[in-house]
Amino acid sequence: MCWSMGVSRLDVFYRRLLLTKLFIGGWGKPEDLKRIFEFRKIIGDRERCRSLVPEDYPVHINKTEEHIDCHIHDGFFISPLEHLVPGILPAEAVKARFQFIVPKRWQKNRPVCIHLAGTGDHFFWRRRTLMARPMVKEAGMASLLLENPYYGSRKPKDQLRSSLKNVSDLFVMGGALILESTVLLRWLESEGYWPLGMTGISMGGYMASLAVTNWPKPIPLIPCLSWSTASSVFTTGVLSKAVNWKELEKQYAIDSVYEEEIIKLLDYCGNVDSLEHLLGLSGDVRASVGQSSKAGGQAEAGPGLLIGAGPEGGEARADQLFSSGNTGGRSLGTPRSLHANSTLHGKKTDLAKCYRPSLHRESISFMKAVMDECTHMANFSVPVDTSLIIVVQAKEDAYVPRTGVLSLQEIWPGCEVRYLNGGHISAYLFKQNVFRRAIYDTFDRFCLKYPNMH
DSSP: OOOOTTSOHHHHHHHHHOOOOBOTTBSOOHHHHHHHHHHHHHHTSGGGGTTTSOTTOOOEEEEEEEOSSEEEEEEEEEOHHHHHSTTOSOGGGSEEEEEEEEESSOSSSBOEEEEEOOTTOOSSHHHIIIIIHHHHHHHOOEEEEEOOTTSGGGOOTTOOTTOOSBHHHHHHHHHHHHHHHHHHHHHHHHTTOBSEEEEEETHHHHHHHHHHHTOSSOOOEEEESOOSOSHHHHHTSGGGGGBOHHHHHHHHHHBTHHHHTGGGGSTTOSSHHHHHHHHOOOHHHHHHHHHHHHHOGGGSOOHHHHHOBOTTSSBOOHHHHTOSSOOTTSOTTOOGGGGGSSOTTOBOOOHHHHTOTTHHHHHHHHHHHHHHHHHOGGGSOOOSOGGGBEEEEETTOSSSOOTTSOOHHHHSTTOEEEEESSOHHHHHHHOHHHHHHHHHHHHHHHHHHOTTOO
8 A cells, every 4th residue: 555645654554563463263153243233332422322231230349559649440241231232242351441530639620531441552541641640630621531441450361452353342342332431421420520521542542432322411522533434444544554455355255244234234235236335245145135125115225124122023122132042043133034045154255255266356445344333433323512622633643544534524414623743643642732732722622511410
């Protein structure tokens, strides 16, 4: 790939130092992808989520340390995702752990900012040292650091460092963090803290943005070094070089479930024309997709198919929808018209299809489609008050390309974007003070606009 002069050389160089491959296990189990895509339809709609997490969800503090200027509390709770989509989280990630850094002396009010972890940010040391402790000193502001699923003590035993094993792991992480952030925001409210806000750097910025789309009140949001979707990160950014495309292409070619079923669960793939545009499928595959769409109305993606129906034809309850238990002999979310085919997960016998020249392009298109489905901000509710969002971006970011994707200003009219000179790595390492300044400014803006909300 030829990089323009507008891309940081440090970003490109730093990526070459990292030898670990991403997604060595492939796309993830098709059943897991179906369940998480179905759940995405629900958590993408704030109104439908109001009762997903109980108001008094149990949160526990199990350790407290006293320091010169603050108390550091360690706490935990069970991720609500384990209740709503049972078994989708690895066993190590079911217990959500956090660290809560509280100043001994408040300067004004009792503000708390939740920080979600960026790529490679295991445990709490980095966020505590570079963000939370300085925020205590500079602004008398508390910080709550949530450990991401798949990181630190929540890392699966078979995962190598920060390299997620399956593409589906990123979506499971996002779904878990949205619900876990809701638990923590409600708990902080009940404990009398105010105002509350969310931030994160790099991947943490994406995850904080997703969490805020689900919060039913105005809230400060400060996403740093992230943008409107993660799809470009893994398809055109420097991290695309770390993706194990060989394994992804092999699985995509061998198992027809990806292009024949999974693609139908994506929001903008409800008809053959959009499938054709997204995947550039070969003529014979397009024809088969068209036939299955005509065979039964449910083969086209739409709310009725994706959410399912309850026993009386009404909407099914969330805790029933995604159970990994008995589903009446068919996979949830799979079009009924496809169940006449006995080889639902059958292998493709046409070897030419497995080695077709367009396979790499199709796999990249499929990656873009599934990434957009679960990470594109346009697929989620707009935050209640976009004037409380300050985005901090690096002008020459090679990890988070902004070319060819909707801007956050288009998706969230009224948000502010601040640009730093340089690339992703230099900003991540040396611009923490700029991120903290954006946090203080957003919290001040909130207090001026909503002085009586608490």
